[in-house]
Amino acid sequence: MDVTCFAQHRRKVHNAAVTVQPEFTMSSLIPGQPSLVAPGVWRILALNPGMMTGPGTNSYLLASDQGLVLLDPGPEDAHHADNLRAAATEIGQPITCVLVTHTHRDHSPNAALFGAVRRLGPLPPDDGLQDEAWQPDQILADGDCLSLGEGRTLRVIATPGHVSNHLCYLLEEEGVLFSGDHLIQGSTVVIAPPSGSMADYLASLRKLEHESIQVMAPGHGDLIIEPMDYISHTIGHRLRREEKVIRALTQHPDSQVSELVPGVYDDVPVFLHGVATMSLLAHLLKLEQEQRARRDAEERWVLL
Structure with a gap:
């Protein structure tokens, strides 16, 4: 999977309509069971339900021309890692890359159970709340793009607020935003200083209002199918x-x-x-x- 910078080609909400009209699938959140939620995108729910995680952490597998991209591998849990590998086997592609939206301990630690797989994402801030073991092979920044092949592009959108290193990923052609903990379904997120900032959080929400988003695939909960209304509601x-x-x-x-x-x-x-x-x-x-x-x-x- 190639990593290049296409910041000059960022698409605004008033540009030409998205040419691909995917089908987005609302499905039951069953731990360990892969669910096809968009073309070439599967969700596997981790086994960590709780007050702060809701049904649990969503891990996503994205098809690419060089294997599956694992987005947010979840908390360190061998059972969840086995479920992710089983899902990859069922899909018929190996996991070749790990991405994370941020480095809270319910999102990134399971990357350690995938050996020498390439890791991409942000560095962890030093606030005592992070997965200090996470070290990306390549640090991603706002505007970086990952080519998944066959004309599919995953663009990095820096969205600090929930935590200072938070990234969202926009699957541009389908308009699918992987929102991590920036926006989750059914609840608001905690903004915890010092690495969390309410001013940054609101600025990041307003930044997303200028993107072409058809659906959000959050870090917790089911798909958010009216994303722009959800962003507006959250700001309000x-x-x-x-x-x-x-x-x-x-x-x-x-x-x-x-x-x-x-x-x-x-x-x-x-x-x-x-x-x-x-x-x-x-x-x-x-x-x-x-x-x-x-x-x-x-x-x-x-x-x-």
Whole structure:
């Protein structure tokens, strides 16, 4: 699989219509069972359901002229690795390349179980939350393109926010966006500073509004079949949450993050408030970056 830079050929949403009209398949999320979700694209669900992962992590196999590309191999799990190999055998091609959207420990560690297969993706940031063992053979950057053969191109779109090294991959001819944890089906994602940034996250969402996306294949959950509406809804949701942060600070100045959570996330179950604290801090840091709020030495926040 060749890696080249085609940034000068980026296609905008108002350009000519996509010439291929693929069929996208909504299917049951059954761990270990390969599902054809788009032409030449199979999803295999990992065996790691949970509060933070939903049904589990989606791994994808993409057909290319040099074998299968494994996108997001998932958490380190020999059983899931065996399921991926079995799916490759059923498809009739070997796994020759591993890509990752980011290096959280539910997405990249299983790459270690695939031996000398070529690895492409971002470097892990140093925040204590990453798969430190992940080291790509080639570091990918915004605008890089992977030729899958037969006129199929996978383009890298840098989408920092959920984490600073997050990448999405757009299968351009079919309009399939592999969104990793930038956008997932059925829920919003946690933005955890310091490597996560709410300002970057919103900028990355707006960046995707200018792409020709027909469907999203997320890191968790089923296909997102109205992607542009989903992006717009997510931007609106985050900005409405920001308004609640501002109201809470207006009513309760000199508050610490933990004191603001119950009011800002009064629509979220209490057992999720610990997780919500991370995204709330990301909202506050965005306001600080915009010089709309500040904190003192005791991490008490006020509006400016």
